[in-house]
Amino acid sequence: DVKVTQSSRYLVKRTGEKVFLECVQDMDHENMFWYRQDPGLGLRLIYFSYDVKMKEKGDIPEGYSVSREKKERFSLILESASTNQTSMYLCASRKGPSNTEAFFGQGTRLTVV
Amino acid sequence: GENVEQHPSTLSVQEGDSAVIKCTYSDSASNYFPWYKQELGKRPQLIIDIRSNVGEKKDQRIAVTLNKTAKHFSLHITETQPEDSAVYFCAARTDTGGFKTIFGAGTRLFVKA
Numbered sequence A: 001d002v003k004v005t006q007s008s009r010y011l012v013k014r015t016g017e018k019v020f021l022e023c024v025q026d027m028d029h030e031n032m033f034w035y036r037q038d039p040g041l042g043l044r045l046i047y048f049s050y051d052v053k054m055k056e057k058g059d060i061p062e063g064y065s066v067s068r069e070k071k072e073r074f075s076l077i078l079e080s081a082s083t084n085q086t087s088m089y090l091c092a093s094r095k096g097p098s099n100t101e102a103f104f105g106q107g108t109r110l111t112v113v
Numbered sequence B: 001g002e003n004v005e006q007h008p009s010t011l012s013v014q015e016g017d018s019a020v021i022k023c024t025y026s027d028s029a030s031n032y033f034p035w036y037k038q039e040l041g042k043r044p045q046l047i048i049d050i051r052s053n054v055g056e057k058k059d060q061r062i063a064v065t066l067n068k069t070a071k072h073f074s075l076h077i078t079e080t081q082p083e084d085s086a087v088y089f090c091a092a093r094t095d096t097g098g099f100k101t102i103f104g105a106g107t108r109l110f111v112k113a
Helices: none
Strands: A004-006 A010-013 A019-025 A031-038 A042-049 A064-070 A073-078 A087-094 A108-112 B004-007 B010-014 B019-025 B032-038 B045-051 B056-059 B062-067 B072-077 B086-093 B101-103 B107-112
Touching: A004 A087, A010 A019, A019 A031, A019 A087, A019 A108, A031 A064, A031 A073, A042 A064, A042 A073, A042 B101, A073 A087, B004 B086, B010 B019, B019 B086, B019 B107, B032 B062, B045 B056, B045 B062, B072 B086
Parallel strands: A010 A108, B010 B107
Antiparallel strands: A004 A019, A019 A073, A031 A042, A031 A087, A064 A073, A087 A108, B004 B019, B019 B072, B032 B045, B032 B086, B056 B062, B062 B072, B086 B101, B086 B107
16 A cells, blocks of 8 residues: 655744655655645646656746655755745655556645744 | 646535536647545545546446547546545646646535435
């Protein structure tokens, strides 16, 4: 059973803080993704990584960076948190690059005050 | 850029009726179309997917149809039950040029008992 685990379920941070969201998967998946989920906008891709130390910008990378030092871990970094980054953040992983199912983490609800 | 449009945004049906959710995509090179179900407070999970070489796929009460010419695909749920109530996301992905999956905005389905 694939497990994608996000380090926190809920986070409250102050404007300007540096925020780290961690994601770990235990199935040796090559591809990992970070999405944010907002009402009416669905899932929007922030960054993805297709291998260790590889990263690619998604559709909304501004204000974010990522780190993939180990295959099982993909970190999302908010360099200086702002209130418009209040959202649900979802990590996903997939055995890639072929057409296979993506497995999601349980999500981190981040509130920036 | 690539886009997936999903309709309706909200759908309310009586238990036992059918529900249909429709999506259109813009990238003609898309060749993999998964559907995810997200129950309240839970992570999205794959319920069915279809590849571009197939026009229809069925799994018990769930079916998906694909019209490549029209760049249109739909989810059909028959004999709906209260536990089908959730947010459903369609998505489209292209094998070539990267690993991005573009999601629709989601449909909130209510099944009334």
